[in-house]
Amino acid sequence: MTIKKTREQQKQETRQNIINAAFSCLDAEKSLSSISLREIARVAGIAPTSFYRHFKDVNDLGMTLVDEAGLMLRQLMRSARRRITADSNAIDISVDTLMEFISENKNVFRVLLREHTGTSAEFRSAVQREIQHFIKELSDYIMHRQQISQQLADLQSEAMVMIVFSAGAQALDAQPNQQFIIAEKVKYQLMFVQLGVKQFKPKP
Amino acid sequence: MTIKKTREQQKQETRQNIINAAFSCLDAEKSLSSISLREIARVAGIAPTSFYRHFKDVNDLGMTLVDEAGLMLRQLMRSARRRITADSNAIDISVDTLMEFISENKNVFRVLLREHTGTSAEFRSAVQREIQHFIKELSDYIMHRQQISQQLADLQSEAMVMIVFSAGAQALDAQPNQQFIIAEKVKYQLMFVQLGVKQFKPKP
DNA sequence: ACATTTAGCTTACACTTGTACGCTGAAATT
DNA sequence: AATTTCAGCGTACAAGTGTAAGCTAAATGT
Numbered sequence: 449m450t451i452k453k454t455r456e457q458q459k460q461e462t463r464q465n466i467i468n469a470a471f472s473c474l475d476a477e478k479s480l481s482s483i484s485l486r487e488i489a490r491v492a493g494i495a496p497t498s499f500y501r502h503f504k505d506v507n508d509l510g511m512t513l514v515d516e517a518g519l520m521l522r523q524l525m526r527s528a529r530r531r532i533t534a535d536s537n538a539i540d541i542s543v544d545t546l547m548e549f550i551s552e553n554k555n556v557f558r559v560l561l562r563e564h565t566g567t568s569a570e571f572r573s574a575v576q577r578e579i580q581h582f583i584k585e586l587s588d589y590i591m592h593r594q595q596i597s598q599q600l601a602d603l604q605s606e607a608m609v610m611i612v613f614s615a616g617a618q619a620l621d622a623q624p625n626q627q628f629i630i631a632e633k634v635k636y637q638l639m640f641v642q643l644g645v646k647q648f649k650p651k652p
Numbered sequence: 653m654t655i656k657k658t659r660e661q662q663k664q665e666t667r668q669n670i671i672n673a674a675f676s677c678l679d680a681e682k683s684l685s686s687i688s689l690r691e692i693a694r695v696a697g698i699a700p701t702s703f704y705r706h707f708k709d710v711n712d713l714g715m716t717l718v719d720e721a722g723l724m725l726r727q728l729m730r731s732a733r734r735r736i737t738a739d740s741n742a743i744d745i746s747v748d749t750l751m752e753f754i755s756e757n758k759n760v761f762r763v764l765l766r767e768h769t770g771t772s773a774e775f776r777s778a779v780q781r782e783i784q785h786f787i788k789e790l791s792d793y794i795m796h797r798q799q800i801s802q803q804l805a806d807l808q809s810e811a812m813v814m815i816v817f818s819a820g821a822q823a824l825d826a827q828p829n830q831q832f833i834i835a836e837k838v839k840y841q842l843m844f845v846q847l848g849v850k851q852f853k854p855k856p
Numbered sequence: 857a858c859a860t861t862t863a864g865c866t867t868a869c870a871c872t873t874g875t876a877c878g879c880t881g882a883a884a885t886t
Numbered sequence: 887a888a889t890t891t892c893a894g895c896g897t898a899c900a901a902g903t904g905t906a907a908g909c910t911a912a913a914t915g916t
Contacts, residue, residue, distance in 0.1 A: 455891090476771070477773070497877095497896085567683050618780075637845075640852060
């Protein structure tokens with residue numbers, strides 16, 4: 449039998465439909481500013497004007513998407529770090545985890561990447577906040593694991609995240625067989641940063 | 653007296669007006685895909701349909717802008733390298749030069765950054781080519797100056813460019829007084845990469 | 857001198873967009 | 887059982903879009 453839904457349940461379901469529709473619309477050739485409310489509504493299976501029952505406008509929806517995407521990414525990396533053992537390579541596991549996520553959730557990662565340099569100052573700073581959050585979590589991990597100052601850990605973490613995100617951008621447009629090469633390349637680059645900081649540490 | 657212009661001169665002048673108009677339109681909240689042909693024409697001081705006498709469509713103009721922006725950037729860095737002496741710090745000079753360029757040509761740099769992750773595959777790969785070109789020139793410089801293998805130089809160069817471009821993105825949205833801090837930060841990060849590669853070199 | 861070419865213009869048309877307004881029916885509340 | 891709430895719909899409109907068609911006048915070619 450079909451479950452009888454309360455009004456609130458139905459509303460949340462529709463809201464989620466809109467969010468999913470939006471993510472599926474935001475492919476290689478659509479950004480939050482180029483997408484139309486009507487297009488999202490069409491895919492979500494609702495009338496254009498019904499959109500307003502759930503979001504103030506596309507900007508409002510966009511902020512929700514950015515939040516959700518950032519959250520997913522941070523949760524992912526936290527779980528990756530839990531999988532790191534004493535003798536396993538933290539960089540390898542982290543990069544592999546992220547690259548796998550990207551290839552399986554292209555549009556989620558794309559939203560962050562695209563809106564990071566997009567045409568809306570609001571989105572840009574929202575993504576920037578998510579990235580800072582992301583950097584901070586990595587920095588804390590690095591600081592306690594490599595026993596370095598917070599300042600150094602912050603610098604290292606940020607450099608690493610920038611390198612990884614750039615590689616992610618490349619991976620989005622690359623053929624599947626190229627992805628492995630990109631992953632290997634970025635691992636070396638992260639190692640250089642790590643080595644460099646370690647080398648720098650003694651002499652302040 | 654006013655110089656009499658030949659037809660061809662006049663045409664080139666108008667073409668340049670369109671290009672300049674486009675760059676001035678492509679500010680913090682306009683991308684090549686969100687800008688309209690009519691808007692560019694308005695700023696360039698021509699009728700919308702006259703645009704077609706010079707470019708096939710906005711895409712065509714966009715490719716021209718990307719080419720031009722990439723060229724400016726490479727010429728800039730080449731001239732910066734010429735200014736580097738034996739005892740001056742290559743990183744400092746390069747970063748300062750680029751950051752100055754960015755703050756004086758925000759929209760030019762913005763086009764590259766934005767279209768790099770934009771909604772047009774054609775633009776993305778055009779920018780990617782420009783960046784690769786940029787990376788290659790730096791890589792050659794690094795290889796001969798640091799006496800390392802091409803492979804290592806490529807990896808180092810790419811990592812550095814990614815870090816610098818990310819900092820550039822931050823600088824675009826930052827207050828002028830923050831720019832100095834960003835520049836200092838990125839210099840450290842580039843130094844880490846350089847140190848790391850140097851450290852890595854002995855053991856292949 | 858006349859003929860050709862063409863940069864730039866005006867007009868026109870078919871589309872897409874965001875969203876205001878008011879209706880409806882079913883769920884929730886009383 | 888009567889009333890209120892509200893998610894979703896259909897209609898409608900003004901604004902902006904790309905671009906097709908055809909004209910004009912001046913620079914060029916002959």
